[in-house]
Amino acid sequence: MTEYHLRTPLSGADVEKLLAGDVVFLSGPLFTARDKAHALMRRAGSPVSLEGAALYHCGPLILGDRVLSAGPTTSGRMARYTDEILRMGVRAIIGKGGLPGEPFRSRAIYLAYPGGCGAAAAQQLRVLGVHLLELGMAESLWVFEAKEFGPMIVAVDAHGKDLYQEVRRSALEQMLG
């Protein structure tokens, strides 16, 4: 378990060196997207370049240009879009609850931010801009400037390790045993 402080956009080498269980803090631009933004990007492409990007599954609470509360949303709802989002260049998906690990192999990582910690997350973020505002506050694509955004856990790494799956498997074994 190593602690890393990295800047976005992320490089291939950044992704390569991060292992499941490592702790990560990110600084630099983050892009939010949840259900509606994903559906729209599938149809019309992304309104921003996602090369090397960290994509945050988050529907924030914003007042004017102030981030009030901005913890992660459940990533599982966006699982159907993982492959095409990663093909747009995204190197890290941030959320909670995890995503199936296979699409991440050799190209990206999944970072878990502590769920429900929206007030703490808001202290580490400020608004740089917004796209797709017509989708509403929670569903818009917000561009945040992150400052030491974390702690996040590498839950799925690019080498095929998936912490959620390991925990789930061991829970099922414990139940049967």
Place this chain on the structure above:
Amino acid sequence: MREKVVEATLRALQRAETTLPDWVLQRIEEAAARESHPLARHHLQFMLENVAIAKAKGLPLCQDTGLAIFHVQLGRDLSLDFSLAEAVAEGVRIATREIPLRPNAVHPQTRQNSGDNTGPGMPDIILDYVDGHSLSLTAFPKGAGSENMSLVGMLNPADDPIDFIVRSVAKRAANACPPLFLGIGLGGSFDLAARLAKRALLNMPGESLEELQLLERINSLGIGPMGLGGDTTALGIKIEKAFCHTASLPVAINFQCWANRSATEVIQ
């Protein structure tokens, strides 16, 4: 009186969104003190830090400020000459602007957002009549992460409902922001089981042997805070029961995330 209900709704929501009930906070603190996995302990400590920041700055502790659910206990000696549902809805609309809350309520198909957290069926008010002449209103904003993992199982009476609960929690916990509070509805009918499960969350925590044993069994799964491993998977379980048909065994599980928000205002 109507004005008092509107104000009580606003005050209860304000407190529910920015603080946690003392007993909930205490359970998280106790869990952090005894948790043996370092990563899990860090998660619990970060949750406590988040609660402190939210309280100090008056910010909603989670960006998912929830669906507007209320429990109202109405004194039998009171007679209201106004619509309780409309007064609570007005309080929700004001709270959405003033706290502020994230607008979460949408039409189930068009997904059109009302912008003020109200709409047909929302707020949802669970109403009980009690002795006396006071009105007690509990705001219980419910986030989608945990609500989405909830389920009703229509079991065969030969099935073991406790096994069904443990298996469902093992599969679903990670998405529901554990450590969890679990409201269990056992018996009744399809819909009564679900309502019992919601009421169980309002009557937390349970202290019966059956509830404590189930809590221990769920914690032995090792799912941990946020589903990333640890001793702390659930912080409280309450089971509410009703008689059911001899041919059926309904079991409902209402998941509640660690941020078990609620606040009560009483109008005399």
